[in-house]
Amino acid sequence: MQPVFTAGSWSTADSTTPSFHAWNPSTGEPLDERYPISTSVELDRVASAALDASAALADIGPADVGSFLGRVADHLDAEREPIARMAHLETGLPLSPRLAEVEFDRMVGQLRQAAAAAVDVGGTSWRRPIVDEATGIRSDRGPLGGAVLTIGPNNFPLAFHAVAGGDFAAAIAAGNPVIAKGHPLHPGTGLLLAQCVGVALAESDLPPATVQYFHHCNPADGFDLVRHPAVAAVGFTGGRATGLGIKQVADEAGTPAYLEMSSVNPVFASIDTDPSEVEALAEAWAGSITLGGGQFCTKPGLLVVVGEKTAEDLGIAVETKLVASAPGLLLSERGQSEFVEGIESFEAAGARRRCGGRAVGPGWRAEPTLLEVDHETAKRRWSTLSQEIFGPVGILVRVDSMAAAVDLARSLEGQLTATVWSSSGGTVDWGPLVDVLRPRCGRLLERKMPTGVAVVPSMVHGGPYPSTGHPGFTSVGLPASIERFSVPRCWDGVSEVLLPAWLR
C-alpha cells in the first residue's frame, strides 16, 4: 500500500485500511499499485496538524516561503520524465508535448511565478501594502489563519494538481498551509508530485505540516474536512455536482470555497465576407473540441452560427474533419458512459447527430461527434442543449440573425469563456452581443479558441455562477489567483515591532 504524507512524514496505512487503484484508460485495465482511502480519524489528524502549521507560519518570512516554492519547482523539474510518464499512463493524455512539455512547464512556471509573488512586498504586489502616516492606519493582505484544502480535477494531472498546481502555489504564496487531496484517477502521479514537495519541505525552514497529502477519502469524510474549523478555504476544480456539494457544506460553515465547476464556453460566429474563413473556423473549432479528448474546462462545446449558408458550409467542413479524426481517449469509464448519455440526452432534446456519438475501444475512447440543432429547438430546449458534455463533442446551433444569437446568449448560464468570431476585415457589429456576453463570462475572446489558458497576470480563469462558485476571482494568473487565499488586514495604531516588515 502506498503511503500518505501527513504532519511532515510519510506513513503507510495498515492492511485493513480500504484502498483503491488507478486504471490505464488506453486499455481499460487496472494498474497494480494500491492507495489508501484515508479514514476520518486520519483526516482529523491532518486538520489539527495544519492548524498548528498555520500558527507557526505566522513567524516565517516571505523569503522562506518563496524559496520553498522555487525548490518545489526544481525538484519537479528533476523528475520531469517519470512524472510525465506516470501521468500519461494514468490519464491517457498525450505524453508529448501535452504532459511532458506544455503542462509540465505550466506547472513549474506557476510555481516559480508564485515564488516571485511570495517575496514581492511592493506597493503593487498581492499584499497591497498601504501605509497612511497621517492616521497611523496601515493595511495589507495576509494569510487566512487556517489551511487551504485543495482538490484538483481529473483532466489536468499536473498544472491543476492539488499538491503542485495553481491552487497549491497560490495558497502557499500567501502563507497558508495546504491540505491536498489527490485525484483517484491519477494517484501515482500525485504520489510522485507529493514526494518532490516533501523533499523541498524537508530542506526548508517551514513547519512540517505546511503541506500534507492524502490520496482519497469517502465523500462524507471529505465533507467533514471541508467543514472542519482548521480549513479556512477550499480550492476545487472539477465537476458541477461535486462542486455544488462542496459549496453547500462550505457555505453552511461560513468557509469560502473557490470552485471551478463547468462551462460550455459558447462561440458565436458570423462570417459575412471571405468564405475561406469558414474553413479556418471549422479547423479551429474541430481542433479545440477534440483537444485532450475534448476534456478541457474551456472546451468551446457550443457554436452558434449566424446565417444559413455559413452554418451549412461550416457543418460540412467540421463533420469532414471530425470523421477523419481519431477517437478521443477519455479519462475514465464513467466519463465514457457520461459522454454517451450526454449525447443521447441532446438527441432526445431534438439535436441531430451528424457524426460520431459512440463509445469505442480499446480502453475508453469516444468518437469525435458533431451535433446540430435549429434555432427554434435550441430555444425550446436551451437548458439541456446549453449544458457541458465532457468529451470530443460540439453542438452547432443555426440561427438566422444576430438578434436571435443575442436572444440565446441572454439565457446562458455563467461561463468561463465566450467567443465571437467573424471574418477578419468583416463588418459584423458585435457590440450588442458583447454587451450580453460580457457579464456572463470571465474571459471574452475574439477569433481565438478558448482552450489555451495563458498563465499571465491579465488572465481570468473564472466567471459567474455556476461556472465557478464566486464571480470575483480567478484561479489562473498570478498574482491575482493569490487573492482567493488572502484577506485584507488593517493595523490601526499598531507598534512597529508588531507589524510585518513591509508596513514599518
Place this chain on the structure above:
Amino acid sequence: MQPVFTAGSWSTADSTTPSFHAWNPSTGEPLDERYPISTSVELDRVASAALDASAALADIGPADVGSFLGRVADHLDAEREPIARMAHLETGLPLSPRLAEVEFDRMVGQLRQAAAAAVDVGGTSWRRPIVDEATGIRSDRGPLGGAVLTIGPNNFPLAFHAVAGGDFAAAIAAGNPVIAKGHPLHPGTGLLLAQCVGVALAESDLPPATVQYFHHCNPADGFDLVRHPAVAAVGFTGGRATGLGIKQVADEAGTPAYLEMSSVNPVFASIDTDPSEVEALAEAWAGSITLGGGQFCTKPGLLVVVGEKTAEDLGIAVETKLVASAPGLLLSERGQSEFVEGIESFEAAGARRRCGGRAVGPGWRAEPTLLEVDHETAKRRWSTLSQEIFGPVGILVRVDSMAAAVDLARSLEGQLTATVWSSSGGTVDWGPLVDVLRPRCGRLLERKMPTGVAVVPSMVHGGPYPSTGHPGFTSVGLPASIERFSVPRCWDGVSEVLLPAWLR
C-alpha cells in the same frame, strides 16, 4: 401613504397596501407618517427594471457615473439640516455633532470618494487595468451584470443607509444599478435621502432605474428578491440572524452576499507600569461602550484584563464612570428588551452585574452596564459570554496571565476588530496574542478604541465569519469596498472597438 421610487419615478401605493410607521425612541410614541410594505409584485417589477438598467449602464461612461455620485452628495448637503433632524427624530441618535456633522460628513465624503474612484481608470484604480501587448490579453474589473441589493442597518441611518451610504456608493461606482431597501426604523430619513438621489438621477444621463428605493417588505418577499436572477450581489449590514438568513438564500442561488453581521470586538489589556494608565483605559472603554447608546458594530463589548490588581482598579474606575453616565437611548423597543435579555443570559452564565442592567424611560433607554467575570467561568461559558449585546454594556474578564488571555483569544469567533492596550513605554510582549488575534479580526488596534472607523484607503471594516459573510473584503474604505461589486474581466484578442477606453 408615502411613495416608493421605482423605475425612475415616485409612485404611491393604494390604500389597501399594508403599511407601517416609525417611532420616536425618545418618547416611545409612534410617528404619524405611513409607509407602504412593498408587495412581491412590486419587487418583481423593481427587479426587472434593474436588469434593464444594468444592460443600459454598459454603455454609460465613468464620467457620467462619477458626476451622478457627486451630484447626490451635493443635493444631500443642501438638505443636511432636515435630513439630520429626521434621522434624530427616528433613531434618537444625537443630532449634533453625531448626525448633522460626523455621520453626514462621512456619508457625503464617501459619495465624493466614490465619485473620484468611478472616474479613475489608472493602473492602481479598482479597475486594475492590465494590457499585455505580447499576448493581446487584457483585463480589468467591471460591473456585475445585475443589480446590487443594498440593505442598511438600524444604527447608522446616513453613512450606511441603503440608498446613500457606503454600499450604495461602491455599487454605483462600479457601474451597477442599486435596489435599496429602507430600514423600517427610519423610513422618513430614507425617503429624504432617496428624494435627493432621485433629483440627481433625473439630472443625469443614467438609466432611470439605476437606483430604486422601497421602504420595507415582508421577509419572504425580501428573500425572493435576494434569489431573483436580476440581483447579482447583496450588500447588508445588520444583525446576525437576518444576515445568516440572507446568506442561506444567496448561497443557494449562487449570489455573492456581503454581510456585516456581528462582533464583540475584544480588547486585551495589560498595564505593567504607570497605574494612571488604568484611568486612561477606563475612560476610553467606558466612553466607547456607551457611544451612540452602545449600538456601534465596533463597540468593544469585551475587555480581558491581565492581572488582578489592574482588573480590580479598572473595574472600580469603569463602574464609577458608568454609574455617573446618563442612560443610553436605544433605537427600538425590541432593542431594549434584547438588551435586558442579553444581560440576563450573561448573568445566568455566571457574570456578575456591577452596575446598570435595567431598561428605563422615557422611551427606550438602558442603564450603562458593567458585567464582570472570572477566567474560570469565562472559559466554561465562553460561547455565551463572548457574544455581542447591542447597547451600553461591557463585560470585564479577569485573567491572571497572558497565557490565559491567549487561551481565551483562541476560542473567539471571527471579529471586525480586536484591540491590545498596554501602558505606553511598558514592556508587555503582545507578540503571541497578536499571532492569535491577527487572523481572527479584520482590524487590529493598539491603545485605541475601535468605535471610530475612518474612511481611508487603509481601513478594513470586515473580518472572518461570522463577523461578516466573507473574510476577503471590506465594506468601508475606498476604493477597496468597490471590489465587492465588481468582477475581473479578461479580454483575449478582442478588437479595440469592443474594449473599454482604458484598455485600448
